[in-house]
Amino acid sequence: MKALEEKIVREGRILPGNILKVGSFLNQQLDVDFLMEMGAEVARLYQGEKITKILTIEASGIAIATAFAAHLHVPVVFAKKHHSANQSDDVYHATVTSFTHGNTYEAIVAKEYLHAGDRVLLVDDFLATGEALRGLIAITKAANADLVGCAIAIEKGFQRGGDSLRAQGIRVESLAIIDAMSVENGIAYRRS
């Protein structure tokens, strides 16, 4: 999505350690009109797929999932992060190791909000190594729901998480894919 690629270049800040700060529109400040434009593009990409639910993970996925859902007209369910195991029979859970933050947490979804027969779109703001998505995929499978695909704002292609999921046959649509990034040379986007 060209408008997103340009916005990242214009407003993003690259920091050492492969960190991309997009706090002006996707993190601490949310450019909601722009998030809605991204939502329109996601609705176009997944047109006809009969999605019934968006699944994301708190907290950074919630805003973008809300904007995407406003176009797809489906509910959002977000996994909560717990730092201890929750063995309740009422929840689906998956262990996620975050390389970015160097910690491990349990992603938890109450069973009453995800069902067999649901056609699920996974949504997140960033895709790097793909650990969070793998947790959401495990939860989708545990619910016997159908995984339609993933919709991501910014994929750090060089961290390979997206391509690893695609190699498993999972549809991953990222609105911008960064194949290389450095403080010195800026951003190189993937061209298909």
Next chain:
Amino acid sequence: MKALEEKIVREGRILPGNILKVGSFLNQQLDVDFLMEMGAEVARLYQGEKITKILTIEASGIAIATAFAAHLHVPVVFAKKHHSANQSDDVYHATVTSFTHGNTYEAIVAKEYLHAGDRVLLVDDFLATGEALRGLIAITKAANADLVGCAIAIEKGFQRGGDSLRAQGIRVESLAIIDAMSVENGIAYRRS
């Protein structure tokens, strides 16, 4: 807002200790089409107020703030919760004591996202004792921004936070105000 009052009665669950669970549409699952309807009502209430920014607090305020912002066409800034003081010169911060969760945290907003001259609408899903809003009001004042008012989904009127703010001259618009609530007798809404 009658549709919200009816939805709370239909889908909400009252638990002992003045707890109202609305996980099916406002918390863990988000009924985004309905959130957008609430946003249309908020835009109508604050029409002509020239709001430039919505300020909310992570995580539960983000979805509703996004839906409201989609109608007001302004950015959302959300305060992050930190469990230790952040004395950086680059942030505004306020100490918030949560009676609901029995803890204290710092609400933090980067100075670059809130400015003198901003006309700020505070948004949250619930208003009970008003502690979170008081933190956001302090941050708005610290930024020399103008506080236009507050837009809340569900106010627990019997916990007095909303009326205490109104008594200070602050405009508080809650789409549903619960004046009494019990497992035995259900919900009584305020009638103005």
